Amino acid sequence: MYSSSSLTIYFFSFLLLGYHGEARITLPPNATVPAVIAFGDSIVDQGANNNLNTLIKANFPPYGKDFVAGKPTGRFSNNKTPADMIVDELGLKEFLPAYLDPSLDDKEFLNGVSFASGGSGYDPQTPKLAAVLSFEDQLKQFKEYIEKLKSIVGEEKTQFILANALYLVVAGSDDLANTYFTIGIRRLQYDIPSYTDLMVSSASNFIQDIYKLGARRIGVFGAPPIGCLPSQRTLAGGGLRLCSEEYNQAAQLYNSKLQPQIEYLNSTLSQSRIVYIDIYNPLLAIIENPLQYDIEVVDRGCCGTGNIEVSILCNKLLPTCPDDSKYLFWDSYHPTNKGYSILVDQVIAKYINDFY
Ligand SMILES: *[C@@H]1O[C@H](CO)[C@@H](O)[C@H](O)[C@H]1NC(C)=O
Numbered sequence: 001m002y003s004s005s006s007l008t009i010y011f012f013s014f015l016l017l018g019y020h021g022e023a024r025i026t027l028p029p030n031a032t033v034p035a036v037i038a039f040g041d042s043i044v045d046q047g048a049n050n051n052l053n054t055l056i057k058a059n060f061p062p063y064g065k066d067f068v069a070g071k072p073t074g075r076f077s078n079n080k081t082p083a084d085m086i087v088d089e090l091g092l093k094e095f096l097p098a099y100l101d102p103s104l105d106d107k108e109f110l111n112g113v114s115f116a117s118g119g120s121g122y123d124p125q126t127p128k129l130a131a132v133l134s135f136e137d138q139l140k141q142f143k144e145y146i147e148k149l150k151s152i153v154g155e156e157k158t159q160f161i162l163a164n165a166l167y168l169v170v171a172g173s174d175d176l177a178n179t180y181f182t183i184g185i186r187r188l189q190y191d192i193p194s195y196t197d198l199m200v201s202s203a204s205n206f207i208q209d210i211y212k213l214g215a216r217r218i219g220v221f222g223a224p225p226i227g228c229l230p231s232q233r234t235l236a237g238g239g240l241r242l243c244s245e246e247y248n249q250a251a252q253l254y255n256s257k258l259q260p261q262i263e264y265l266n267s268t269l270s271q272s273r274i275v276y277i278d279i280y281n282p283l284l285a286i287i288e289n290p291l292q293y294d295i296e297v298v299d300r301g302c303c304g305t306g307n308i309e310v311s312i313l314c315n316k317l318l319p320t321c322p323d324d325s326k327y328l329f330w331d332s333y334h335p336t337n338k339g340y341s342i343l344v345d346q347v348i349a350k351y352i353n354d355f356y
């Protein structure tokens with residue numbers, strides 16, 4: 001007879017086979033993170049959109065310029081996404097694969113995948129406008145994933161993985177920046193207070209849905225200062241391309257409602273650790289004081305002019321900046337690897353213990 005703890009150890013050595021990374025995060029005693037599972041938008045899209053019939057893609061140069069062999073993978077950055085950085089820092093693996101990656105094998109499957117799809121959001125209109133995967137689609141794929149886990153490791157281990165995995169839920173920027181402000185269709189129906197209510201209620205429903213399926217440790221990211229994203233400066237920041245105060249205030253209002261709702265869910269859903277993760281303030285701190293982070297350019301991206309190019313508009317016909325490590329933004333919407341790594345280090349240091 002094996003004791004259950006030696007079985008667990010055996011099981012995890014099996015999971016970790018082939019990746020010899022070392023965890024750089026110190027977890028509390030007895031804590032294990034068997035998997036990382038991500039949902040949301042382009043911040044943690046690991047290539048889900050590559051085979052979708054959408055314009056929101058990043059599987060062509062110069063995306064991936066600093067990735068392994070300069071390969072564009074559908075990640076919306078020059079290199080890694082925050083999801084990759086988190087699995088690497090946990091010592092799980094080097095990259096988090098997309099659930100839809102056709103080359104995924106069973107072993108890769110077990111320690112986590114991302115369901116996130118660039119351009120998606122909590123408002124059901126957002127993924128519809130972008131022709132990408134909604135949260136409903138992502139939930140459906142998560143259910144499929146759970147069935148596949150059961151067929152690989154059985155019911156009991158599946159429940160263990162689901163309950164101990166770290167979940168990342170990252171969305172909201174596209175709802176505000178695209179659906180509400182730039183495209184503006186929701187502006188006809190909602191003011192900012194009622195639109196942010198809709199977003200929070202949809203986020204809250206999604207969290208309860210994954211909780212019902214077994215998720216317990218869930219990090220929910222707030223909105224960044226969307227008015228300072230280079231494309232939004234261009235569209236709404238006037239001739240000087242300042243940060244749009246109106247957009248930033250909408251993001252802050254959303255965050256101020258999301259945070260207490262997350263705390264409420266954390267206290268009412270038993271055995272859960274549901275954590276609101278602030279990225280608004282850390283990102284704004286870099287924008288206001290870049291030199292402190294060894295960054296020089298924060299108001300435009302590295303791709304093309306940096307003022308508007310994102311996704312198919314950021315392509316191999318355009319020049320890129322000579323040193324992307326001096327830029328906070330890679331394209332007009334997404335941070336560089338450098339920007340992400342500053343944020344991820346801060347987020348992990350500040351929040352990891354809240355998951356235990
Ligand atoms: C860790 O696990 C061991 C064995 O299961 C147990 O005796 C110990 O109390 C646990 N420590 C903590 C901090 O939970």
Ligand SMILES: *[C@@H]1O[C@H](CO)[C@@H](O)[C@H](O)[C@H]1NC(C)=O
Pocket residue numbers: 263266267271272273274275276354
């Ligand atoms: C979540 O709830 C637990 C109790 O269930 C509490 O110990 C913890 O501090 C809460 N976490 C946050 C971030 O509020």
